[in-house]
Amino acid sequence: MSNPLAADADGEMPAADGSATDGTIDTAPDTSESPGAALLAELRDHIRRYAVLPSAEALDAVTLWVAATHLQAAWHHAPRLAIVAPARRCGKSRLLDILVETVHDPLITVNTSAAAIYRSISDRPRTLLVDEVDTIFGNPRTAEMNEGLRGLLNAGHQRNRPVTRSVGNDHQAREFDTFAMAALAGIGDLPDTIMDRSVVIRMRRRADGEVVAPLRDRRDGVLLRETRAKLALWASLVREKAEALHPDMPVEDRAADTWEPLVAVADLAGGSWPGRARLACAHMVAAEEEIEEDSCGGARILADIRRIFFTHGDTDTLPTTAILAALNDDPEAPWAEHGRGGLTARALAGLLKDYRISSANIRLPDGTQRKGYTFNKFADSWRRYCPKVHPLPQRAQAG
Structure with a gap:
């Protein structure tokens, strides 16, 4: 039986029904989609089914971020996904549950030390998932106790920023890699240095009429993991292109570093995704700049x-x-x-x-x-x- 996701002679993935893949999409998948665009649309539909995102741009951003985790080896920057909300029951943990089943090689951290984390990610790229991060950084005392984790999250945003630690009985110096994409969910904003390195998703409680499907692992987890397997295969086929890609960005400086992997994924997928990614980038970065200007600190x-x-x-x-x-x-x-x-x-x-x-x-x-x-x-x-x-x-x- 042939693999429906096997690459063609040009390294592209044919459609599942064997049809041509040179079409484009508008907003919904159809048989004329490129394989990458159809796969992103499938992932987007899964996320939308189980969680209510604050905007269409935020939904696109989460979709692209998940896909980007499967190409971490190609990126120079590892964007954080900050899933924040003003109160409980805003869907943060539900969104994190979806990420657990769809991102590349998830590492769920619950009261995990920074030393344990960088030892876990040093040998291979993984995706860190941290819930209730407000219990880590929510007050000065706990923030001071977890300064090592904040330093790891800051350094790991960029490749080749290792930490050096003494190991073994002879205390030999060893470098540990810190590079890894990470999603952090909590009430209230994260430390400024982390927010500045993040794609920020500001969750809110569902209003009347906003309905999501229940997420059951035995039923829905299987579907999500199937999509993850497709993403991993697609990523393996486009990795060389991803490494050589330098997409035009609608923002500058650190915001461009953070969003570049997401925009690159959109360009690799094609269809309507390149335009949608840049729209989400421009709108969401501008929104965060306004929030920063309105905060008591900063500007x-x-x-x-x-x-x-x-x-x-x-x-x-x-x-x-x-x-x-x-x-x-x-x-x-x-x-x-x-x-x-x-x-x-x-x-x-x-x-x-x-x-x-x-x-x-x-x-x-x-x-x-x-x-x-x-x-x-x-x-x-x-x-x-x-x-x-x-x-x-x-x-x-x-x-």
């Missing part, structure tokens, strides 16, 4: 001060007291709850210190001098950390 303080300058019109200087009053009076901002009595001049200086922005003596229209900040001191940081809030006026660009 939020820069974005809020930028809005204050724009509110005050053409002035090039603002007293510290005016900036603090505007920040603390904003009912939707976190600054009024900063410390015990709202944001202070000292706290503001501390938040701006990392951006090398400091106050100075400024002259007011009435001729008096007070401590304050100048527009041009912020201009460079605004361009770098929050460029999408407003276009900078010509005066700042010239400076």
Whole structure:
């Protein structure tokens, strides 16, 4: 009996019914699909059957991430999949159950030490799956106790970032590989360094009318594992192409490193997947950038001060007291709850210190001098950390 997934003379997989494979797809599988596109559509349907994802882009992203785990040997970066939610019963564990049955060589970690993990992944690429990660990083004490695991997850995002440990009775130094794709599920955001290396899936509770099928291992697990076997075979046929592929990316820097394996899988599969992958990448990265700008840390303080300058019109200087009053009076901002009595001049200086922005003596229209900040001191940081809030006026660009 012939293998329906055997490669043809060009290294491509023929359709299961033996038909030609040079067609493309729109959104649903049909007999004209390329084998890779049809296989991704099959996987996407499985995920959609058992879990409700927050958007079509998130569903595509999870599908591509699962497929990418089967080509880990071809990638230079190992994207993390951060499955986060604001509360329990949002489907995080269900999605992780699906991943267990579909990703390449899963390694489920439950209260596992970092040392045990890098010894498990050092000899072959595996896929780490961590549930309830909020119990690991959820508070400063446990986060400090698990600093080794955070370091492993950060280093393992890029190939050739080993850890060195003493082993044996003679304490010989040995390098352990850290490179592995990983999915981490938990309540609340993960540490910033991990989120920055992740494709982020923000789960939510199902609404009325959103129905999923029950996931039973004896029945459904068999189907999922059959799809995993197909993915493994397809990956073996396209691995050389994957290693040589350098896809055009809609994002830059670390976001491009993280999403490149997913976009590459889409390009290898063909059909509608290349366009869908880039759409998901652009939309989801932009959404995370907005969340970062709105958070109390990071660039939020820069974005809020930028809005204050724009509110005050053409002035090039603002007293510290005016900036603090505007920040603390904003009912939707976190600054009024900063410390015990709202944001202070000292706290503001501390938040701006990392951006090398400091106050100075400024002259007011009435001729008096007070401590304050100048527009041009912020201009460079605004361009770098929050460029999408407003276009900078010509005066700042010239400076």
